[in-house]
Amino acid sequence: MIIQPKVRGFICTNAHPQGCAANVREQIEYIQSQPAIDNGPKRVLVVGASTGYGLASRITAAFGSGAKTLGVFFEKPPTEKRTASAGYYNSAAFESEAHKAGLYAKSINGDAFSDAIKAKAVEMIKEDLGQVDLVVYSLASPRRTDPKTGELYSSVLKPIGESYTAKNLNTDKLEITDITVDPANEEEIANTVKVMGGEDWELWMQALGEAGVLSDNCKTVAYTYIGEKLTWPIYGHATIGKAKEDLDRAARAITESSPAAANVAVLKALVTQSSSAIPVMPLYISLIYRVMKEEGTHEGCIEQLYRLYTEGLYTDTPRLDGENRLRMDDKELRSETQAKIEKLWPQVTAENLFELTDYKGYQADFLKLFGFGVAGVDYDAETSPQVEAEFS
Numbered sequence: 001m002i003i004q005p006k007v008r009g010f011i012c013t014n015a016h017p018q019g020c021a022a023n024v025r026e027q028i029e030y031i032q033s034q035p036a037i038d039n040g041p042k043r044v045l046v047v048g049a050s051t052g053y054g055l056a057s058r059i060t061a062a063f064g065s066g067a068k069t070l071g072v073f074f075e076k077p078p079t080e081k082r083t084a085s086a087g088y089y090n091s092a093a094f095e096s097e098a099h100k101a102g103l104y105a106k107s108i109n110g111d112a113f114s115d116a117i118k119a120k121a122v123e124m125i126k127e128d129l130g131q132v133d134l135v136v137y138s139l140a141s142p143r144r145t146d147p148k149t150g151e152l153y154s155s156v157l158k159p160i161g162e163s164y165t166a167k168n169l170n171t172d173k174l175e176i177t178d179i180t181v182d183p184a185n186e187e188e189i190a191n192t193v194k195v196m197g198g199e200d201w202e203l204w205m206q207a208l209g210e211a212g213v214l215s216d217n218c219k220t221v222a223y224t225y226i227g228e229k230l231t232w233p234i235y236g237h238a239t240i241g242k243a244k245e246d247l248d249r250a251a252r253a254i255t256e257s258s259p260a261a262a263n264v265a266v267l268k269a270l271v272t273q274s275s276s277a278i279p280v281m282p283l284y285i286s287l288i289y290r291v292m293k294e295e296g297t298h299e300g301c302i303e304q305l306y307r308l309y310t311e312g313l314y315t316d317t318p319r320l321d322g323e324n325r326l327r328m329d330d331k332e333l334r335s336e337t338q339a340k341i342e343k344l345w346p347q348v349t350a351e352n353l354f355e356l357t358d359y360k361g362y363q364a365d366f367l368k369l370f371g372f373g374v375a376g377v378d379y380d381a382e383t384s385p386q387v388e389a390e391f392s
């Protein structure tokens with residue numbers, strides 16, 4: 001089939017196998033161009049390993065530290081008529097590159113919130129790795145089925161307390177209009193914490209700890225975003241921010257109750273399949289792209305992850321805040337950088353979008369997530385959606 005992007009709103013419903021593979025190779029090459037990670041992890045479990053920050057975590061561990069990696073994700077395989085999801089192609093490409101480099105790499109495709117997938121991961125670690133010395137928790141999901149009760153919870157992206165009106169970019173129509181989001185009620189807040197809070201991270205660490213597969217010097221990290229004034233009403237001080245606060249509680253509980261030392265890492269705002277679904281974020285990210293590219297401080301997932309390993313997880317002098325969180329959002333949150341963004345924010349209109357912001361860069365990165373717009377890939381060529389992959 002000819003595989004061209006099918007974009008609907010903030011999602012792209014197909015993906016290009018060769019484009020995804022090229023993206024993975026590009027990230028591997030970046031890591032290979034950097035100094036190896038001193039005292040880095042050798043056996044790593046990444047939960048949410050197929051796209052965005054989780055994929056970059058896996059690539060950094062494997063190619064920066066020579067780690068054996070087990071990845072867990074929830075991705076659609078291809079059929080004769082439909083392409084796979086991008087994360088499926090990314091993971092197939094990652095495994096193939098890792099195997100070529102002589103590195104152990106296996107993956108589990110299934111619901112990480114379930115007891116069955118946790119048990120499968122434990123079994124594979126026991127059989128193949130013995131123990132792990134790093135567990136990366138990088139799930140982003142709108143829903144979670146509680147493994148004990150079978151109840152399905154959905155998260156919402158809403159402010160807390162009062163409604164919030166803000167400038168929003170409709171990425172389909174390229175219109176900028178004010179949107180008003182009503183505040184969440186108590187149940188919606190609790191449900192969002194249930195989906196995106198720390199409970200599942202704790203359940204993973206409990207299952208791994210009880211099975212004796214965490215090494216004595218094991219570390220675990222989960223990711224959060226905090227942001228600044230422009231995004232607080234819809235992120236930091238909103239339902240998702242409440243859920244993320246729960247990660248701080250979970251980190252303390254995990255450190256107390258398991259052999260692993262747990263930290264939350266604060267990463268910068270970037271285009272991923274998850275962040276493009278959050279109101280206000282596409283416009284904010286287009287602005288920070290422009291400002292940070294001008295400053296020479298722009299980073300993608302892989303640059304952030306390399307710094308997280310070298311300046312956060314595997315250094316004697318990690319950059320920690322008062323909550324024991326590893327701060328990798330230092331460049332985004334510099335006061336000069338935020339001041340430039342705050343100055344530009346009220347001036348942006350649909351007419352000057354491409355001039356005042358780097359929406360072009362945002363759009364290109366969005367399509368790239370699905371393997372489109374990648375140099376060297378022939379998008380007019382007949383392409384099979386099938387790829388070789390052996391996921392458990």
Ligand code: NAD
Binds near residue numbers: 048141273
């Ligand atoms: P993403 O959508 O690119 O990745 C999500 C991953 O979770 C994928 O591997 C997907 O397969 C997996 N997943 C989802 N549901 C699953 C399930 N039920 N079972 C197994 N796997 C499942 O998202 P991302 O932006 O890389 O986010 C990863 C983490 O980083 C999140 O905690 C997010 O809040 C955080 N973060 C993101 C940003 C940003 O700007 N994108 C910034 C800071 C922190």
